[in-house]
Amino acid sequence: MASSSCKDICTLCQDDDVSSQAVTWCTECEVFLCIDCDNHHKKSRTSKYHKTVSTEDYHKLPSFMQEISSQCQEHYKKFELYCTFHACPCCVQCVTKHQKCQEMKSLSDILTNVKSSASVQQLEKDLKILKENFKEIVKFFKSRIDENNIQKIKAIEEIRLMRKSIDDYLNRLEQQILDDLESKHSKLISNMSTLLKQIEHRSAKIHKLQEEYFKMTQYATELQIYLGLSEIDKTTSEAAKYIENLESGDQLKGNSLDIKISTALQSILQDVKSFGDINITTSLSTVQIKAGQKKSSARFSSYCSLD
Numbered sequence: 001m002a003s004s005s006c007k008d009i010c011t012l013c014q015d016d017d018v019s020s021q022a023v024t025w026c027t028e029c030e031v032f033l034c035i036d037c038d039n040h041h042k043k044s045r046t047s048k049y050h051k052t053v054s055t056e057d058y059h060k061l062p063s064f065m066q067e068i069s070s071q072c073q074e075h076y077k078k079f080e081l082y083c084t085f086h087a088c089p090c091c092v093q094c095v096t097k098h099q100k101c102q103e104m105k106s107l108s109d110i111l112t113n114v115k116s117s118a119s120v121q122q123l124e125k126d127l128k129i130l131k132e133n134f135k136e137i138v139k140f141f142k143s144r145i146d147e148n149n150i151q152k153i154k155a156i157e158e159i160r161l162m163r164k165s166i167d168d169y170l171n172r173l174e175q176q177i178l179d180d181l182e183s184k185h186s187k188l189i190s191n192m193s194t195l196l197k198q199i200e201h202r203s204a205k206i207h208k209l210q211e212e213y214f215k216m217t218q219y220a221t222e223l224q225i226y227l228g229l230s231e232i233d234k235t236t237s238e239a240a241k242y243i244e245n246l247e248s249g250d251q252l253k254g255n256s257l258d259i260k261i262s263t264a265l266q267s268i269l270q271d272v273k274s275f276g277d278i279n280i281t282t283s284l285s286t287v288q289i290k291a292g293q294k295k296s297s298a299r300f301s302s303y304c305s306l307d
Contacts, residue, residue, distance in 0.1 A: 008055045010034035025058040027051045027221045028078070030069060051221065060219050062212035068227045079223065082110040089227070111222040120217075123229065126236050127210045129292040133243050134203035140252065140287045141196045145189060148257055152185050155259035159275065162261055170275070177275035181259070184278050188255055195251060206239055240292055252285040 008022040011031035022032030026041065028050040033041055041047050058066070071078055077091035084103040089110075098104060114120065159177055163170050213232060216225055246252050258279045264271060 008032045008058075010037055012037045022055050024052040025055055027053065027224075028070065030071070053219065057219050060215050061224070062216055062228070064231055065212075065216055065220050065224050065228045068224050070221075070223050079107055081105065082107045089223075107223075111226055114222050114226050115217055120225075120229065123233060123236065124213065126240065126292045127206065127213060127232075129290045130206050130236060130239050130243070131203070131210060133289050133292075134199060134206060134239075136287055136289070137199055137243070137246065137252070138196065138203060141192055141199065144254055145192060145196075148185065148188060148192075148255070151257040152181065155181055155257060155278070158259055158261060162275075173273075173275040177259075177278065181257070181278045184280060185257055188257065188280060192255075199246075202239055202242060205235070209235055243289060247285070247287075247289050250282065252287050254283040254286065256281045256283065 008025075010018075010020040010022045010033055013020040013034055020034035020036070022034055024033045024038045025031070026033060026047070029041075029047060032055065033052070038052065041050070041052070072089075072091035072094060075091050075093040077093055079089040079091055081090045081092070081095065082088070082105045083090055083098050083101050084105060085101040086098070089107050090098060090104070095104065156178070159174060159181075163174050209232060216228060216232075220228065258281055259276055260279065261276045262274060
């Protein structure tokens, strides 16, 4: 497939070392056409019924969709058949490898109403659910960071309030507890911030993928949609598995900073060896994760694999 550029050059003219600006893209020939070549293309018996799109609409397709070809990458022939056993399109030459496959169907029949198929509709729902789940998880981590920061402030206040009645002897112990607090708080916030960046990155990726999905359904050919859905499905499956792992692991459990002041400080200053303990307690997750369709394998296949 042709790659995106600021100025698309007519493929046919370029073969003759002439640079003519293209105005259309033929989805079947997979070439850019200038105005003159487009007119000839429409009049030719072999291509008069080919579907063409403007170069502007062509570049609205997601980049990975532009790379999808309607030709077999092994034999360089047009896909015309579909193997239901291997769930993949085939050219006429691929048939020799599918002699034991009982059902070979016309690819045009398979592509009929693909945009309105149940799998496409389910994929759209999965994208929406994933986006909402990431939004809730990001919201959760941001609120936990704010709450942990407040907990840190309260812990410091409690530590320093105790210090007022103990004076010099507690200076060293105070520093120990503050260092411990800072260390554990920094580790806690650092871990969550790192995870939050990963989650926000995945969330942005799903958001972008959702935008590309809508562009795909508007501007892509039926074959491009069918072959491109596997890429989207793979990404959404990975994202859903990522959320599932977050949910099943400890990441979505609330970590709290607690300070426990030693009661011995109030009576026996000489025997106190520690200002207190900084503990991180974990509570059950309060994040409401919406359930999407869980898949053990991809619903779409781009190319055959007979291995």
